[in-house]
C-alpha cells in the first residue's frame with residue numbers, strides 16, 4: 001500500500017514512517033520542515049534500510065500539493081502536518097487557523113480530486129476542553145480552550161461535514177493524549193525548537209545539562225502529590241496506532257474517533273522520579289506558580305481503540321524515560 005504522510009518529518013510522523021516502512025508500506029512524505037529536519041527522515045531510512053520519497057512542500061501551496069498527487073497514486077493519507085503549540089497559538093491565532101485549517105482544506109480538496117478518500121487525522125485530547133471527569137471517553141462533550149485546540153476541533157467538524165456530504169470517505173480521528181518517548185535505537189526522537197513547552201522534553205534537556213532546572217507548575221492541585229496528572233503515551237505505541245487505524249480504514253468504517261492513551265496517569269513528580277532513575281542522577285527542579293489553563297488530571301479511556309483497532313499502549317513510563325534519555329544523551333542538540 002502507498003501512503004502519503006503529511007508532516008512526516010516531525011516527531012510523531014517520523015516514528016510512524018519508521019513503523020510503516022518496517023511493515024512494508026510504501027511512503028511519500030510531504031513536509032515544509034517548518035518544525036522539523038530532513039535528517040529525521042534520513043535516519044528513518046538508515047534504521048529500516050528502506051527508502052521513502054520526500055517532497056519539501058507546504059500544504060498552503062496548493063499547486064505543489066497537486067503535483068505530488070499527480071506524480072503517484074496513494075491508497076490513503078496520514079495527516080500530521082500542523083502547528084501544535086497551544087501557548088503560541090494564543091499569540092498568533094491567524095497563523096494557526098491559516099496553517100492548520102487552510103492547509104487541511106487544501107489537502108482534502110486535492111485528495112477528493114484524485115479520488116483518495118481514506119484519511120487518518122492527528123487530533124488531540126485538547127478537543128475535550130476541560131473534561132469534567134476522568135477517564136475521558138470519545139463520547140464526552142467537545143470544546144476547545146485555545147486557538148490550537150479550536151483548529152483541531154474545527155478540522156474534526158469539517159471532516160464530519162465532508163463525510164456527511166460523501167460517505168465514500170473513510171476517516172479515522174486519532175485523539176492523542178501526551179505523546180512522549182523516542183525510538184529505542186536512540187537515533188530519532190523529539191527535537192523541539194527553542195525552549196520546550198512540554199514536560200518530558202524539558203526534563204530531558206535538564207537531565208543532559210542543556211537547561212539548568214525544571215519549573216514544576218504548582219503542587220497544590222487536588223492530586224495525591226499535588227502535581228498535575230497526565231496520560232503519557234510512548235511515541236512508538238502511538239505510531240503503531242496509526243498502522244492499526246489504516247487497517248481499520250480498509251474495512252470502510254466511515255468516520256470513526258479513537259483515544260490513543262494508556263488508561264492511566266502520572267504526576268509531574270512521578271515523571272521526574274522515573275527520569276532520574278533512567279539517567280542515574282538528580283533532576284534539579286523547583287515548584288513555581290501554576291500554569292494558567294492546566295487541568296489537575298487528564299487521562300484516556302482508550303478501551304475503544306483496544307476493542308475496535310486491537311491497539312493498546314504496551315510501553316511503561318520507565319521505557320519512555322529510558323528511550324528519551326538514550327535519544328537525548330546521544331543527540332544533546334537534537335538533529336542539528
Ligand code: NAD
Nearest residue numbers: 007010011012032033034035036058059081082084122124
Ligand atoms: P511536529 O511539529 O514535530 O510535526 C508536524 C510536522 O508538520 C512538522 O514536521 C512540520 O514541519 C510540518 N508542517 C507544519 N505545517 C505544515 C504545512 N503547512 N505544510 C507542510 N508541513 C507542515 O509535531 P508532532 O508532535 O509530530 O505532531 C504531529 C501532529 O499531531 C500535529 O498535527 C499535532 O497537532 C498533533 N498532536 C501532537 C501532540 C503532541 O503533543 N506532540 C498531541 C496531540 C496532537
Ligand code: UDP
Nearest residue numbers: 197198199202215216217228230268291294
Ligand atoms: N509542566 C511542568 N513544567 C514544565 C512543563 C510542564 O510542571 O516545564 C507540567 C504541566 O503543568 C502539566 C504537565 O507538566 O501538568 C504536562 O505538561 P505538558 O505541557 O507536557 O502537557 P499538557 O499540559 O499540554 O497536557
